[in-house]
Amino acid sequence: xxxxxxxxxxxxNLRRYASTNNMFSSSDERIVSRWLVRGLxxxxxxxxRVERASRPLRGERLYAEPRQxxxxxxxxxxxxxxxxxxxxGLLLGLSIxxxxxxxxxxxxxxxxxxxxxxxxxxxxxxxxxxxxxxGLGGAGLTLILAWILLGAVTVGPMLAMAQVKISxxxxxx
Numbered sequence: 001x002x003x004x005x006x007x008x009x010x011x012x013n014l015r016r017y018a019s020t021n022n023m024f025s026s027s028d029e030r031i032v033s034r035w036l037v038r039g040l041x042x043x044x045x046x047x048x049r050v051e052r053a054s055r056p057l058r059g060e061r062l063y064a065e066p067r068q069x070x071x072x073x074x075x076x077x078x079x080x081x082x083x084x085x086x087x088x089g090l091l092l093g094l095s096i097x098x099x100x101x102x103x104x105x106x107x108x109x110x111x112x113x114x115x116x117x118x119x120x121x122x123x124x125x126x127x128x129x130x131x132x133x134x135g136l137g138g139a140g141l142t143l144i145l146a147w148i149l150l151g152a153v154t155v156g157p158m159l160a161m162a163q164v165k166i167s168x169x170x171x172x173x
Contacts, residue, residue, distance in 0.1 A: 002032060009048045012059035033057055076162060091147060099140035106136070 003015040016032065036056040040049045110116040119128055 004036075009052060012052060014057065014060040016060060029057060029060075032060075080159070087151075091144065091151075095140055095144045095147075098143065099136060102139065103132075103136055106132075 001017045003017075005011070005013060005015075008014065033056050037053045040053050040056070043049075110119075123131075
């Protein structure tokens with residue numbers, strides 16, 4: 001929904017209400033802009049109409065409906081809601097690759113030194129595999145925890161300087 005106040009020609013202020021908002025899409029703005037330009041030039045053009053036609057959405061404020069009621073659109077929140085899952089996915093992928101590399105390196109060392117044969121003489125294969133998974137899984141989780149702590153220490157002050165607030169109980173939309 002678009003609200004065009006009576007003093008639009010003087011102030012250029014608009015209010016647009018949307019149920020969703022995508023930071024990568026500007027198709028809605030082009031449609032609204034075309035509609036405003038057509039409406040401005042329906043009569044004979046004057047200087048105010050020409051000014052508004054050159055920049056019809058200059059004073060627009062977008063209100064999105066995240067949960068209940070409309071609120072003013074915040075670009076910083078949208079960037080954080082995009083980057084947080086992206087960063088967590090990247091962290092998960094890196095941990096899988098690095099953990100797999102540790103596993104491969106360990107298996108290679110065991111084959112070279114023939115430790116595997118001597119260990120399988122004293123324990124069963126299931127016990128050996130369970131111990132290996134618990135040990136390497138614990139090492140991988142420790143590495144991920146260290147990365148998360150390091151990221152919180154370095155990124156936290158940057159988010160505070162950008163005045164981005166992330167509440168732990170809410171999920172981004």
